Amino acid sequence: MSATDWRVKELTPGQLSERSGVAVSALHFYEREGLISSRRTSGNQRRYTRETLRRVAFIRISQRVGIPLSEIRSALDKLPEGRTPTRRDWETLSTTWRTDLDNRITQLTRLRDNLTGCIGCGCLSLGSCKLVNEHDRLGEQGPGARVLDVQLNCAAKPEAC
Structure with a gap:
C-alpha cells in the first residue's frame, strides 16, 4: 500500500487483510459471523470502512486472550449503532472478562x-x-x-x- 493510501475511507478485503494481519478468508468468516460488516460496490465487491480495522484488532486481541467468538459478538452487539469499540469499551469488557x-x-x-x-x-x-x-x-x-x-x-x- 502506498504512503497516501492510509487516507482512504474504504478498504478492499486485501487492504484490510494487509493492514490488520488477518487473512481475507478470516475477514469473510468474521463477516458471516456478524462481527464486521462491509458494503458492496456496484460490481459486488466488498468494501470495509477504516473503522473496521479497530473492530478486527478488537476481535483478534479478544480471541488471543481466549474469549470465544460468541462472547466477542455479544460484546460488539451491545455497542450503540454497531460502532467501533473505544478504549473505554475495551477497559469495561476486559474488566468483565478478567474473572473468566x-x-x-x-x-x-x-x-x-x-x-x-x-x-x-x-x-x-x-x-x-x-x-x-x-x-x-x-x-x-x-x-x-x-x-x-x-x-x-x-x-x-x-x-x-
Whole structure:
C-alpha cells in the first residue's frame, strides 16, 4: 500500500487483510459471523470502512486472550449503532472478562499440576484421580467407566464434574 493510501475511507478485503494481519478468508468468516460488516460496490465487491480495522484488532486481541467468538459478538452487539469499540469499551469488557480468564488460569493450573498422575485410561473409578474423579466420587456408582472423554472438559469446567 502506498504512503497516501492510509487516507482512504474504504478498504478492499486485501487492504484490510494487509493492514490488520488477518487473512481475507478470516475477514469473510468474521463477516458471516456478524462481527464486521462491509458494503458492496456496484460490481459486488466488498468494501470495509477504516473503522473496521479497530473492530478486527478488537476481535483478534479478544480471541488471543481466549474469549470465544460468541462472547466477542455479544460484546460488539451491545455497542450503540454497531460502532467501533473505544478504549473505554475495551477497559469495561476486559474488566468483565478478567474473572473468566482468572478462572481459566486456575483450571489450567489444576490440569497441569494433576496431569502427571493421570493415566488417561478412562476407568474413572481410580481413587487417586484428581482430574476427573477427585475423592473417587464416580467409584460410588460402581465399577467401570462412568464418563468417557471427560478429562479435558472437567479440566476446563471442574464445577460441572
